Amino acid sequence: MGIENGVFTIQGASQEECLLRARELYGKNIKVVRTLDKKTNGFLGFFKKDYVELTCYLMPDPDLSKYAFGIYNKNPAQKPPEEDLFLGEKEKILAKSQQITGADPKITQILAEVKGLREKLDEMPQNAPEKPENENIKRIEALLEQNDFLPSFRKKMLDKLKKETPYDTLNDYDELEQLVLERAGDEIRIYSEEKHYKFPRIIVIVGPTGVGKTTTVAKLAARFVFGADYGLGRNFNTALITIDQFRLGAIEQLQKFADTIRIPCELARDDADLKRTIALMGESAEVIIVDTVGRSPRDGAELAYMKKMLDACGSKAEYFLAMSAATKAPDMVSILKQFEIFAYSSVIITKLDETMRAGNVISALSELGKSIAYIADGQGVPRYLQKANPIRLLINLDGFEANRDRLEKRFGVK
Ligand SMILES: Nc1nc2c(ncn2[C@@H]2O[C@H](COP(=O)(O)OP(=O)(O)OP(=O)(O)O)[C@@H](O)[C@H]2O)c(=O)[nH]1
Ligand SMILES: [Mg+2]
Incomplete structure (x- = not known):
């Protein structure tokens, strides 16, 4: 050996x-x-x-x-x-x-x-640099960030694009842009309203301070009052209640509007008052819309207190969370979570006219699996309130050239 x-x-x-x-x-x-x-x-x-x-x-x-x-x-x-x-x-x-x-x-x-x-x-070249990122992907990445999409959403979207898009398409920026819009649109869940309600239908609008709750209550009320003009089939007997006795001029703001369109409007001071008012109004009104006090999502005790009072609206009441489109994406996530104590059915996005971004809305809702019911995009009542559709959010994405025909074909809305 x-x-x-x-x-x-x-x-x-x-x-x-x-x-x-x-x-x-x-x-x-x-x-x-x-x-x-x-x-x-x-x-x-x-x-x-x-x-x-x-x-x-x-x-x-x-x-x-x-x-x-x-x-x-x-x-x-x-x-x-x-x-x-x-x-x-x-x-x-x-x-x-x-x-x-x-x-x-x-x-x-x-x-x-x-x-x-x-x-x-x-x-093989020694210490070869990492495969360079496709230029178009980099552009899309920057646009998603610019539009305030949550980082987790951006990552998910880009990983999917890189994995599923054929090489030729990755080099075609216009096509890539449309694919991103379509995929972002796929993430938007639209609230589907039930067709047959047992009247009176009770709608409660909750949300943080100053997001446009009272304005939205007025816009919604006008939609029901003039329902025939808004594609609801007919006009509905509508009434308003506010529980906001604290903010200066809150009741006057709503009362003035109610007088203009000739519908009843009442202030409820506590839960017993609220219960009684709903019962009384319910004898004639088909739709009762309740405006609430703006609450900071960080103030859990106040939210819980308001929830206890609103329980007087009964188990049939539908809650909608109003949230401003100008809110940063992570704040939206925490608002969506904090208001969950109201078991809201869907979300109303307000002030979309004040921002050219919608990534925050799309990604925050998608992150928590929430749907969107209405979009408000102006101060005027009732003109600036529409049923939510993905295209309205997608065309609000800054820097993207949306191909509207293509989006309409895909999402089926004009
Ligand atoms: N640009 C724009 N402004 C809006 C919209 N909705 C409401 N506003 C304005 O936002 C401001 C606050 O609206 P309110 O309806 O009083 O808001 P709120 O949530 O009831 O406020 P609090 O009751 O104080 O919590 C008002 O100046 C409204 O005209 C909207 O869609 N777009
Ligand atoms: Mg208000």
């Missing part, structure tokens, strides 16, 4: 024993190239014994000097550089392999493949 050009044979009772011995002698970096089961001749057939012979070669090791063989530990100063060592060793092994493997063409083939792989590796 000796080593020649990095190749050696070793014998033992089993393969494990051979490997153990080989490692003791030459370290870990050995590769078995052949295993042979051998038999001794014995004496007239007696004392015949099986043993195993391994043919191995030494893989290059930067610290070969520690092993007790041949050339490498002669003079450490002359130790060849690691790369030369490897290449020299490889040549020798390949040469040797031709002798060893004369009987085993498989090993020659494997070694040739290893050589080929090594050559390919050598050809």
Whole structure:
């Protein structure tokens, strides 16, 4: 047993024993190239014994000097550089392999493949930079950020685009832009109103301070009062209640509007008052809309207090959360969560006219799986309130050139 050009044979009772011995002698970096089961001749057939012979070669090791063989530990100063060592060793092994493997063409083939792989590796540029991001994807990424889409939404959208978009399309910016709009549109859930309500229908508008709740109550009321003109089939007897006795001029603001369109409007001061007013109004009104006090989403105690009072509206009451489109996406997420105590059916987005972004609305609603029922985009009553549709939000995305025909075909709304 000796080593020649990095190749050696070793014998033992089993393969494990051979490997153990080989490692003791030459370290870990050995590769078995052949295993042979051998038999001794014995004496007239007696004392015949099986043993195993391994043919191995030494893989290059930067610290070969520690092993007790041949050339490498002669003079450490002359130790060849690691790369030369490897290449020299490889040549020798390949040469040797031709002798060893004369009987085993498989090993020659494997070694040739290893050589080929090594050559390919050598050809690859060292420290190759990461594959550059497609320029169009970068543009889209910047636009999504500019439109205040939540980071999680942006990542989801971009991963999907990169994964599912054919290479040609990735290079076609206009097409890519439409795909992004369509996919963003797919994330928008529209609230579908029930067709048959048991009257009186009670609608309660909740939301943070100053988002336009009272204005929205007025706009909604006008839609029902002039229902025939707004595609509701007919006009509805409508009445208003406000529970806002705190804000200066709150009741006057609503009362003035109610007088203009000649519908009743009452202030309810506590839960008993609210219950009684609803019962009274319900005798003639088909729709009762309740305006509430603006509450900070951070004020959990106030929200809980208002919830307790609003319970007087009964279990049939439908709640809508009014939220300004000018709210930052993370704040929208926390508002959507904090107002969940009202179990709101859907969301009304107000003041869309005040912003050229809609990524916050689309992504925050999508993140929490909430739908959108109405969009308000102006101070005028009742003109600036419309049933929500994805296109209204998509065309509000800054920097995107929406192909309206295509969006209308996809989302089926004019
Ligand atoms: N630009 C724009 N302004 C709106 C819209 N809706 C309401 N406003 C304005 O927002 C301001 C506040 O509206 P309100 O309806 O009083 O808001 P609120 O939520 O009832 O306020 P609080 O009761 O104080 O919490 C008013 O100046 C409205 O004219 C809208 O869709 N677009
Ligand atoms: Mg108000």
